[in-house]
Amino acid sequence: MTVTILAIAGSVRARSYNRMLVRAAIEVAPEGAAIETASIEDIPLYNGDLEEAGVPAAVQDLKNRIAGASGVLLVTPEYNNSLPGVFKNAIDWTSRPSTDMARVWGGRPVGVIGATPGLGGTNLAQAVWLPVLRTADEAASPAWVYPAGSPLVAATRPFHDGSPAADVFWGPSVHWNTYLEQYVMLLNRAKNDQFGQEGIYVSYSPTLSDPSRWTAPVKLMSGGEWYPQVIGEETGTGTDRMAGRRARFFMTGRSDRWIEFER
Secondary structure: EEEEEEEEEOOOOOOOOOHHHHHHHHOOOOOOOEEEEEOOOOOOOHHHHHHHHHHOOHHHHHHHHHHHOOOEEEEEEOOOOOHHHHHHHHHHHHOOOOOHHHHHHHHOOOOEEEOOOOOOOOHHHHHHHHHHHHHHOOOOOOOOOOOOOOOOOOOOOOOOOOOOOEEEEEEEEEEEOOOOEEEEEEEEEEEOOOEEEEEEEEEEEEEOOOHHHHHEEEEEEEOOOOOEEEOOOOOOOOOEEOOOOOOEEEEEEEEEEEEEEEO
């Protein structure tokens, strides 16, 4: 059985990084998965008068493509720390009329990825998509929400433990560790309101469904750089979402260290 994933790039530029990312996803799709593409180029700006006159053909085609797919992959740019207007407009159209939302989005698995030249990637845009997708899927099971207690917030005063040494944990990455048999979260810890690096920390949890199960963060190293994450190196764990006992340790997209986990 082939799983069909509809990939939608959130940019209409011919040489868009995110269109390139869609092509890369097609090339690395696993056996049994077929990635098809849909364009938002012909989607008009939302206008209630247009909707009353009849849903535009390009919108109806996109809705039918989504409804006919096993899952959807949104490939999003990030503009000004948020969503691209052209992409949000297209997804808004797919929710109209509201009586058709369950057919189009109800229970449909959705993944969000993105590419940008900035060091932060499309982290903020992906986070902003979450409430949009929850609304689209409100008639079905709730979307998974990133564990609470690991926000990216303005560091203006100490708040997490009363210590004046650092103001906030932020920039988390989470992976399932097959050796530890639990989830591992790596975090930055800022020491001032300019997000100067105090250190890199690690926390563990056996589940994503209960935020209270995350352990108190433990310091791995002083200083460090932004966006710590691991890439698994062992057979079957070679992704940023799964690792085993030994993995590459990355900061700001670069790696010059290994990390080894112990039970």
